[in-house]
Amino acid sequence: MTQYQFSKSTLLVLLLIMVVETNAAKYTLAIEPTYPVEQGKQVYEPLRSWLSKKTGYEIELIIDNNYFLYWRNAQGSRNPDFTLDAPHVASYRSQKKNYTIIATTLETLSFHLIALDEPIDGESMQDMLIGKKIIMLPSPSLATINFKLWFTDLFSSPRKDVTALSWQEAVEIVFDGSAQAAIVPDWMFSLYPNFASLAESNKTPGPTFTASSNIPDEVVKTMQNAILALKDDEAAYDVLVELNTEGFKLPDTNEFQELINLLPGFSR
Numbered sequence: 001m002t003q004y005q006f007s008k009s010t011l012l013v014l015l016l017i018m019v020v021e022t023n024a025a026k027y028t029l030a031i032e033p034t035y036p037v038e039q040g041k042q043v044y045e046p047l048r049s050w051l052s053k054k055t056g057y058e059i060e061l062i063i064d065n066n067y068f069l070y071w072r073n074a075q076g077s078r079n080p081d082f083t084l085d086a087p088h089v090a091s092y093r094s095q096k097k098n099y100t101i102i103a104t105t106l107e108t109l110s111f112h113l114i115a116l117d118e119p120i121d122g123e124s125m126q127d128m129l130i131g132k133k134i135i136m137l138p139s140p141s142l143a144t145i146n147f148k149l150w151f152t153d154l155f156s157s158p159r160k161d162v163t164a165l166s167w168q169e170a171v172e173i174v175f176d177g178s179a180q181a182a183i184v185p186d187w188m189f190s191l192y193p194n195f196a197s198l199a200e201s202n203k204t205p206g207p208t209f210t211a212s213s214n215i216p217d218e219v220v221k222t223m224q225n226a227i228l229a230l231k232d233d234e235a236a237y238d239v240l241v242e243l244n245t246e247g248f249k250l251p252d253t254n255e256f257q258e259l260i261n262l263l264p265g266f267s268r
Contacts, residue, residue: 025219030062030080032089032207033070034137035166037063046239047084054226057219066165067138071263082223083210086142090208091259092266098213101256102224103248105206106231111146112189113199115181116174125198126151129158132180135170138162143170143183145262146201171195187244205255206245 029051035043040063048059062080064070074089074097083093087109093099119128129151136143144162151157161179164170170182171192181198189197209227211220230236231247240247260266 024056024058026058026060027081027215027219027223028060028062030064030070030073030078030083030085032084032086033064033067035063037065039166043242044084046242050230050236050239051223051226054229055222057223067141071140079212079214081212081215085208085210087205087208087256088140088142088145088259088262090205090210091256092263093210094253094256095260099210100213100220101251101253102209102211102220103227104208104251105243105245106247106249107187107206107245108203109142109206110186110203111142111183111201112186112197113146113150113181113183114171114174114189114192114195115198116195117180118196118198126153126156128198129181130156132158133161133178134158134181134183135161135164135173135179136183137164137167137170140262140264142185142201142204142262146183146199149201150199204259205251207243208251208256209248 029048031040031044033040041061044061044063048061051057052059064073071089074085074092079097083090083099085093087104090099090101090104094101113125113134115129117128119125134147136147138144139162144160147160158181161173164173164182167184167188170179170184171188173179174182174195186200189195209224211223227248228250230239
């Protein structure tokens with residue numbers, strides 16, 4: 001009889017857990033696609049799991065197939081509950097979609113034009129790369145934006161190749177000789193000391209979380225607190241490693257005001 005009662009109690013607890021999980025609020029999190037979709041889901045699974053655990057919400061990741069679709073969907077009718085964006089796209093969502101910027105990386109972000117060779121004496125970076133292939137993620141990634149800033153003469157420019165599906169793939173393409181240079185974020189460049197930096201962009205805020213205005217304030221605050229707590233919890237080490245950051249901080253929204261002007265159609 002005791003065994004039966006214990007089993008019945010256990011079953012009741014399990015049923016209650018299932019009810020709680022079934023009734024957990026569900027929210028979407030769209031992420032800048034800097035990996036192929038399936039790889040991206042693996043990379044960001046620790047983040048999704050962390051946020052679900054800390055908030056009690058069910059988090060669904062949204063990762064587009066490429067950067068072009070990411071930008072098109074950001075401008076379209078798809079309005080995810082939360083996003084982890086490139087800073088210029090976060091600026092767009094904030095100013096054109098009424099999203100709130102809730103957290104950004106502790107580190108700033110810059111991009112490097114990297115190559116295995118350097119210009120010889122008396123040769124400029126532009127001269128070295130005339131007609132050569134430079135690999136990067138598609139427009140309007142900050143890599144393509146910086147390419148346009150660095151190479152303004154159409155008749156003496158390198159060839160832009162936007163077929164890379166990740167920053168890692170861009171580096172590998174240079175290693176195998178299929179391209180002479182790549183444009184990658186600073187954290188990727190720091191992993192490969194054998195590369196030379198031929199140019200570095202201006203610094204911007206790093207990857208940035210935003211929240212839709214359709215989400216209740218208390219939900220936004222709960223998510224924000226969970227994101228900010230990442231840097232203070234040793235259990236979050238794996239999450240931060242995958243995100244290439246030491247943690248997140250409250251944003252200075254003034255730093256995002258002009259970044260929208262980097263996007264196609266918004267430049268002054």
